[in-house]
Amino acid sequence: MSIFGSLEIGARGLGASQLALNVLGQNVSNANTEGYSRKRLELSADSRTDPSFGEMGFGVNVDKVARISDNFLELQIRRELTEQGFFISLDKGLERIENILTEPSDAGLNEAMDKFWASWQDLANNPEDPAAREVVRSTALVMEDKFHTLSRQFDELQMAQEADIEGKVEMINGMAEEIFNINEEIASMEISGGMANDGRDRRDYLMQELSKLIDVDTFEDEQGRLNVVTAGNVLVGAATVIKLELEKSTTTDESGELVQIGTIKFENTDKIYTPRGGELKGAFEMRDEIIPKFENFLDELASTFVESVNNLHSTGYNLEGNTGVDFFTQTNQTAESISLSASIRASEHNIAAATGGTSVGPINLASTIPAPTNQVIDLKTIDPNYRDIVQGSLQINMGSSELREGPGNDYVVDYGLGTVTFLNYNRYAGGEAIDVNFRYNSSGFSGPGDGSNALGIAQLRDQFTMGQDINGNPIKTMGEFYSSSIGVLGIERNQAKSNVETRGFLVNQFMNRKQEISGVSLDEELGDMIKFEHSYQASARFISTINKLLDTLLNM
Amino acid sequence: MSSRVTFSQINGLVQSNIQRNYAKIANLQEQLSSGKAIQRPSDAPVDLTKDLQLRSDLRQLEQFKRNIEDGMSYLTIVESTMSSTNDLFQRSRELALQARNDTNTDTERAHIMSEVKVILDSMVATANRSYNGAFVFAGTETRTPPYELREGKDRIDSFDNSATDGADNVLNLGAPIKIWDRNVTDSQVVTPNPNGNAPVNDILPGSLKITGLTEGEDYEVDYVQGTITFLPTTTTNIPGIGNLTDTEIAAAIPTADPEGRAETYPGWPVPPFSPQPGGGLEVTFEWIKRSDKDMDGVINREIEVGLTGKINVTASEVFGSPTDVTTWDAMVKLMEGLHKDKGAIIGEAISDIDSSYERILTGQATMGARMNRIEMTQSRNDESYIETTRLHSFIEDIDFAKVISEFLMQESVYNASLQSGARVIQPTLANFL
Numbered sequence: 001m002s003i004f005g006s007l008e009i010g011a012r013g014l015g016a017s018q019l020a021l022n023v024l025g026q027n028v029s030n031a032n033t034e035g036y037s038r039k040r041l042e043l044s045a046d047s048r049t050d051p052s053f054g055e056m057g058f059g060v061n062v063d064k065v066a067r068i069s070d071n072f073l074e075l076q077i078r079r080e081l082t083e084q085g086f087f088i089s090l091d092k093g094l095e096r097i098e099n100i101l102t103e104p105s106d107a108g109l110n111e112a113m114d115k116f117w118a119s120w121q122d123l124a125n126n127p128e129d130p131a132a133r134e135v136v137r138s139t140a141l142v143m144e145d146k147f148h149t150l151s152r153q154f155d156e157l158q159m160a161q162e163a164d165i166e167g168k169v170e171m172i173n174g175m176a177e178e179i180f181n182i183n184e185e186i187a188s189m190e191i192s193g194g195m196a197n198d199g200r201d202r203r204d205y206l207m208q209e210l211s212k213l214i215d216v217d218t219f220e221d222e223q224g225r226l227n228v229v230t231a232g233n234v235l236v237g238a239a240t241v242i243k244l245e246l247e248k249s250t251t252t253d254e255s256g257e258l259v260q261i262g263t264i265k266f267e268n269t270d271k272i273y274t275p276r277g278g279e280l281k282g283a284f285e286m287r288d289e290i291i292p293k294f295e296n297f298l299d300e301l302a303s304t305f306v307e308s309v310n311n312l313h314s315t316g317y318n319l320e321g322n323t324g325v326d327f328f329t330q331t332n333q334t335a336e337s338i339s340l341s342a343s344i345r346a347s348e349h350n351i352a353a354a355t356g357g358t359s360v361g362p363i364n365l366a367s368t369i370p371a372p373t374n375q376v377i378d379l380k381t382i383d384p385n386y387r388d389i390v391q392g393s394l395q396i397n398m399g400s401s402e403l404r405e406g407p408g409n410d411y412v413v414d415y416g417l418g419t420v421t422f423l424n425y426n427r428y429a430g431g432e433a434i435d436v437n438f439r440y441n442s443s444g445f446s447g448p449g450d451g452s453n454a455l456g457i458a459q460l461r462d463q464f465t466m467g468q469d470i471n472g473n474p475i476k477t478m479g480e481f482y483s484s485s486i487g488v489l490g491i492e493r494n495q496a497k498s499n500v501e502t503r504g505f506l507v508n509q510f511m512n513r514k515q516e517i518s519g520v521s522l523d524e525e526l527g528d529m530i531k532f533e534h535s536y537q538a539s540a541r542f543i544s545t546i547n548k549l550l551d552t553l554l555n556m
Numbered sequence: 557m558s559s560r561v562t563f564s565q566i567n568g569l570v571q572s573n574i575q576r577n578y579a580k581i582a583n584l585q586e587q588l589s590s591g592k593a594i595q596r597p598s599d600a601p602v603d604l605t606k607d608l609q610l611r612s613d614l615r616q617l618e619q620f621k622r623n624i625e626d627g628m629s630y631l632t633i634v635e636s637t638m639s640s641t642n643d644l645f646q647r648s649r650e651l652a653l654q655a656r657n658d659t660n661t662d663t664e665r666a667h668i669m670s671e672v673k674v675i676l677d678s679m680v681a682t683a684n685r686s687y688n689g690a691f692v693f694a695g696t697e698t699r700t701p702p703y704e705l706r707e708g709k710d711r712i713d714s715f716d717n718s719a720t721d722g723a724d725n726v727l728n729l730g731a732p733i734k735i736w737d738r739n740v741t742d743s744q745v746v747t748p749n750p751n752g753n754a755p756v757n758d759i760l761p762g763s764l765k766i767t768g769l770t771e772g773e774d775y776e777v778d779y780v781q782g783t784i785t786f787l788p789t790t791t792t793n794i795p796g797i798g799n800l801t802d803t804e805i806a807a808a809i810p811t812a813d814p815e816g817r818a819e820t821y822p823g824w825p826v827p828p829f830s831p832q833p834g835g836g837l838e839v840t841f842e843w844i845k846r847s848d849k850d851m852d853g854v855i856n857r858e859i860e861v862g863l864t865g866k867i868n869v870t871a872s873e874v875f876g877s878p879t880d881v882t883t884w885d886a887m888v889k890l891m892e893g894l895h896k897d898k899g900a901i902i903g904e905a906i907s908d909i910d911s912s913y914e915r916i917l918t919g920q921a922t923m924g925a926r927m928n929r930i931e932m933t934q935s936r937n938d939e940s941y942i943e944t945t946r947l948h949s950f951i952e953d954i955d956f957a958k959v960i961s962e963f964l965m966q967e968s969v970y971n972a973s974l975q976s977g978a979r980v981i982q983p984t985l986a987n988f989l
Binding site: 104124452 | 618866984
């Protein structure tokens with residue numbers, strides 16, 4: 001080994017330390033850069049073959065600048081981000097729906113419905129009073145308004161989802177293109193044996209962002225290009241990038257309105273893209289499943305209102321003595337279209353509070369009530385017309401005392417069929433005459449003081465008009481239907497929220513692990529800085545020592 | 557924790573912990589400032605469903621309370637009306653007893669008659685009592701008063717001595733002729749005559765006048781049934797005509813025989829004949845007309861879920877239906893007895909008054925029972941309201957003491973996380989190199 005060889009060793013040592021400090025400086029400067037993974041200088045001892053000693057050291061070799069990262073961890077992170085992204089989308093959307101419906105509060109639909117029913121009760125108490133009629137009309141208008149507003153807000157939310165989808169598609173396309181470009185960079189750099197560390201960092205970061213939006217599968221080919229596949233279709237390929245296209249088509253929805261629906265297709269093909277995860281999938285689910293579900297709830301509720309109120313109202317009589325008037329416009333049965341009929345808007349006199357009714361009685365029933373096994377008396381056996389009894393008009397007297405109606409009292413009535421079922425058999429066995437008075441519905445106006453139709457409408461509040469059991473019979477009232485829909489909303493949002501939290505927890509764990517492996521620890525770098533400073537000083541001292549040797553040699 | 561910890565890990569952890577604590581405090585603050593435990597459906601979905609239903613139930617109970625109170629005031633009014641009618645009856649009965657005694661002179665009876673007339677007017681006024689603009693005894697036909705004291709007019713404009721059935725407007729001797737009121741041409745009349753007029757009953761005694769004729773001499777009136785009977789006598793030499801003198805008839809029925817026959821009694825043509833327009837005997841009177849509308853309608857109030865209470869009493873139940881001996885029949889009979897100065901009629905009137913009185917008592921008893929029932933429902937309603945409010949509050953409202961102590965605890969946790977976080981993120985090795 002010549003002296004110049006020793007100098008070479010020293011110089012190499014200096015170079016290595018300096019390089020190490022450069023790498024360290026790079027790490028420290030980029031400690032807060034998103035997606036940066038720390039770099040390490042990989043050194044190896046160099047040696048030459050000496051004929052006498054065999055391998056003889058020849059200084060330090062800089063092998064490469066290594067990038068400390070874990071590919072498997074990346075895959076795990078991406079997967080969790082995709083899952084979480086889906087639920088984040090749902091959570092945000094459901095939160096907005098909660099804000100639209102504003103329950104529980106005094107401004108919600110529940111309150112508007114309660115006030116509507118109450119106004120019919122007040123009308124039943126004062127059918128001739130124009131003020132009571134006006135109140136019925138105005139509570140109905142408030143309810144109509146509320147339905148319209150809710151419908152409109154849902155439409156707006158739907159449009160916002162469309163815009164969101166559009167925005168996400170653009171982002172995905174942008175990221176896909178960038179990934180493709182980085183692939184090119186990495187391929188050309190690494191083909192000559194280099195390491196495209198920063199390129200890889202950037203690519204990993206982009207992949208993380210992309211996986212939040214859609215589900216991704218990747219594989220890296222021998223040239224270092226990362227192929228990205230989503231929902232089984234290639235997004236970024238070895239030779240090209242296949243972007244997503246948003247195709248808008250106009251269709252009519254159930255209410256007959258023109259809406260623009262966006263479908264995503266792969267560029268220049270007809271293949272439709274349905275993401276299997278990520279925020280984009282969440283946005284689709286909101287748009288196609290969840291928002292329509294709640295819109296349908298509202299529509300069903302509106303339709304039941306219109307049908308059931310009109311059913312009773314059109315057979316009732318208004319102050320003019322006319323019948324056959326609808327309260328709501330019969331053909332407008334969605335939340336968007338529900339409206340008071342023209343006649344009601346024109347005058348509150350047209351509200352049909354009265355039923356028709358012919359008085360009958362007193363009719364003397366058999367002086368003994370039938371035996372306990374058959375305590376039902378069918379009024380139709382007396383006259384086939386005796387059915388559709390006016391609610392509350394039936395009065396039964398036994399001798400001089402009046403019997404009481406209701407379960408737990410003396411009798412119950414089926415007003416529609418015209419049957420009276422006597423409870424409490426022992427009470428009637430005494431043989432006293434039983435007289436019954438009632439009114440049944442035939443044609444004819446029963447007077448401005450009759451509020452029984454209004455009462456019937458008010459009682460719709462407690463009748464089963466919605467929901468279905470296995471036999472197709474309704475099992476819920478309108479109020480129950482609405483509150484259970486709100487319950488569904490609450491439960492779904494809770495699920496989404498807790499999923500976001502759980503996935504978030506997992507994401508954090510993996511991110512932490514990544515930090516553990518690839519993150520820059522300032523303290524570590526500071527410590528290493530001292531180390532390399534010392535080794536630089538040592539190498540420099542070595543060189544000056546060799547220099548002295550050279551001096552000594554040259555001055556011999 | 558782990559083998560290698562970087563600064564950004566620590567930073568990230570500190571931040572997320574502080575975030576979490578902050579979010580908890582914010583939630584507690586929201587609860588405290590609104591007083592409500594449930595701000596949105598996702599806070600407690602199942603509780604919210606119950607909450608919405610309870611709110612609704614409370615509204616309904618409030619409504620029932622309003623209905624009950626309205627029903628109660630209605631019943632009270634009806635009850636007091638019937639009470640007043642009772643008092644008036646009592647007074648009438650006293651007067652009747654006093655007047656029945658035949659030792660009364662006719663002037664004394666006349667005095668009593670004027671007081672009875674005043675009582676009758678009051679009775680008509682009470683029968684037409686209204687509440688909130690609706691007549692209370694008129695069932696659902698609340699715009700028409702149940703009874704009216706009206707001026708009536710009829711005309712007898714033909715004569716047929718052969719007819720024995722007392723048909724309308726035919727002067728027939730010895731048989732009661734039904735009076736109709738030509739002032740009424742309502743299409744609502746229940747049993748009209750061919751002209752659409754209403755049949756008359758309950759005429760006020762002393763008010764019936766026939767131009768040119770005298771009551772008691774020429775004709776008799778049955779005031780309750782509403783008939784006139786022209787009295788036949790045999791003092792004239794026209795067989796079967798009666799004690800109307802020819803000049804009286806001539807004066808009362810100015811007609812001409814269309815065939816121009818000469819008559820034995822000028823002005824009194826051979827029967828039967830058709831009247832000339834404008835001719836005929838005019839009858840004027842005052843009578844009590846019952847409304848022709850269907851007054852048996854039921855007025856209900858819904859006082860509990862599915863339970864309605866009838867709150868009205870119909871005119872038929874209080875004053876009698878057209879087929880009964882009505883209150884007015886009784887009063888008119890009394891006045892008839894006073895007018896005709898006949899103690900026997902007054903005697904009959906007393907028993908009629910008694911049965912009408914019974915009827916009102918029965919009506920009052922029924923009303924009393926109804927009021928009791930509604931009152932019981934009212935106390936049930938009050939209890940339900942309190943219980944439902946309690947349940948509702950339990951679900952929806954926060955327990956202030958509990959939330960405040962949670963808040964204070966969370967606040968100290970938050971402070972601790974802030975302080976400890978601050979201490980951890982500050983020092984680095986650079987401080988010491």
